[in-house]
Amino acid sequence: MKNEQYMGVEVSPLSYDEITDQLKTRVQAGEQSTIIAVNPEKIMKAQEDATLRDLINGSTFQIPDGVGVLLASRLKGGQVRSRVTGVDMMDHLLKLSADQGYRVFFYGAKEEVVSKAIENIQAKYPAMQVAGYDNGYVQDQEALIEKIQGSKADVMFIALGSPKQELWIRENKDRLPVKVFQGVGGSFDVFAGHVKRAPAPFRKVGMEWFYRLATDPKRFKRQLALPKFLFKIVTKK
Template sequence: MKKETYLGVNVSALPEQAMLEVIKSRVQSGEQSTVIAVNPEKFIASQSNETLKRLINHSTFQIPDGIGVILASRLKGGTIRSRITGVDFMQKLLKLATIEGYNVFFYGAKEEVVSKAVKSAEDTYPGIQIVGYENGYYNDEDALIKRINELKSDMLFVAMGSPKQELWIERNMSRLNVKVFQGVGGSFDVLAGHVKRAPVFYQKLGLEWLYRLMKEPKRWKRQLALPKFLLKIIFNK
């Protein structure tokens, strides 16, 4: 599958719809797929965290979550032109699951959050088969694996924060019959209505980071990852 590599980190260069078609094909052939969102913050963190870099590069799909990734691709003559956020791709997968009849399982976050996220998904995608869910404070991993398999889950969304959720997926995917795994971070909070996304205007311009910064000025240190990333891209031969 088409990839671009920046600072030693892979990012998928397929358009969103093409990725969904590949995922559908892989499910039909019984192959497992993993999805991880990559943004400038993760690129910078991976420079000093080999575990994170391995988790990203070993994923099947590394979706370009952040305007910085688009700018990097433009600067280096790549073809990535569309930003794909983790929560947006999760929703596209939920739609695909509804159409294809895939069984879905949610794991992670607080009980009140994950239960509301499930209800929201069921309201948004009538007919979707969400066969089960569990909050992130459930500690019997073996019992959870058994339950997910018994429910014949095809898609599993794990909300634990990165890289904890990716480590959980890596550790357990060989024991699971699930075909599509995505670590979704705070996406359950968005679906549950506990966290509001930036207005569509900011989303379309790739400026959600600016909106969040205006709402939470204390995030300014995290937002420094964007200029750091772009400077590294510019001066990296």
Template sequence: MTKEEYMGVQVSPLSYEEITQQLKQRVAQGEQSTIIAVNPEKIMKSQTDETLRDLINGSTFQIPDGVGVLLASRLKGGDINSRVTGVDMMDRLLQLSADEGYRVFFYGAKEEVVTKAIENIQQKYPAIQVAGYENGYAQDQEALIQKIQDSNADVMFVALGSPKQELWIRENKERLPVKVFQGVGGSFDVFAGHVKRAPAPFRKVGMEWFYRLATDPKRFKRQLALPKFLWRVITKK
């Protein structure tokens, strides 16, 4: 897979369908895969955080989760044609798991959030096989590892916030039977119905960031990463 690179950070120029097809092949071959969402904020932070940059570049799939990455690809004549958001990628993986009979493990968030998310997911995908779950406050990590091993899970969603969730995956994946790992941040809150996504028209035109800013002005400082990132991309020779 040829990846695009922005300020030393790799991004996979693949659609949801292309990623899921590759994942099916990799699962069949017994290969482990990791998925991480990439946006301008992470790319800018990675300029001073080598660990974060290594976590991103060490993943199998770096999905373009920010409209800024899409714009950067267009400016540079790249092949990224659409965003691949973390929450929508999780939904595609849930559908794939239901279709293929993959066993799914959920780790992270508050107890009431992860259990409600699973309940809603089971209603949406009745064929889903839930291998198990653990909230994000597990103290005994060895017991958690054993629980996941015993679950024989194929797919695992880790919702501890980035980069903590990706660090956890990197440190533990070789001890686990899981074939597909995705760090999903606050996606359990979305599936639980505790956090509302931007209306579809905003998502369709890549303006979800504007909706979030309008509804939560405290995000302003974080959103400054977008113009800074695009300026760096434009001026970089």
């Protein structure tokens, strides 16, 4: 299926399984792939930030993380059938890595967060091979690059926040053996158990944003991007 485009920003209308199937093929072919999460807030920011727009559109897979993207696709008769969240995409990649024998490198977050996340992930997927890790406060980037090169990692998760993590991927991927890169934002905190996700019923109906707002009212300003985005989608000719 072809990508859909909303306000100049690409979105992949693929499911978790379709993405992982394509990734397996691309890894076997020695091709590098990048995954970036797309939501209404990011699309709105991309209207004024050409670098962010280029980072999104230059990725291999632009996953529809926000419910607003799903609604926009339905309003426009698109093919996006469900959200593909960053944290769940990471979980699918972890399972794929365990099944296929891919080596995984983790970079970002605080030391206690990334180390605990890896501990919990290994408990869930004992067969997964950890190629290495480093926290997000490492100063010597050249030493980090050499460490990743020596790790022979196939998959890499970068948790530096967006767009910093995507800029890091673009700047360094050609020097690395890694075949699959995903910027995962705060997902290490979730796997470490430091951040609780919305209960399953909220996630199932696409209301995770409402749960986050209810439990953290400071997010109100950020959540305004959703109605602004949908208004532009509806009124755009």
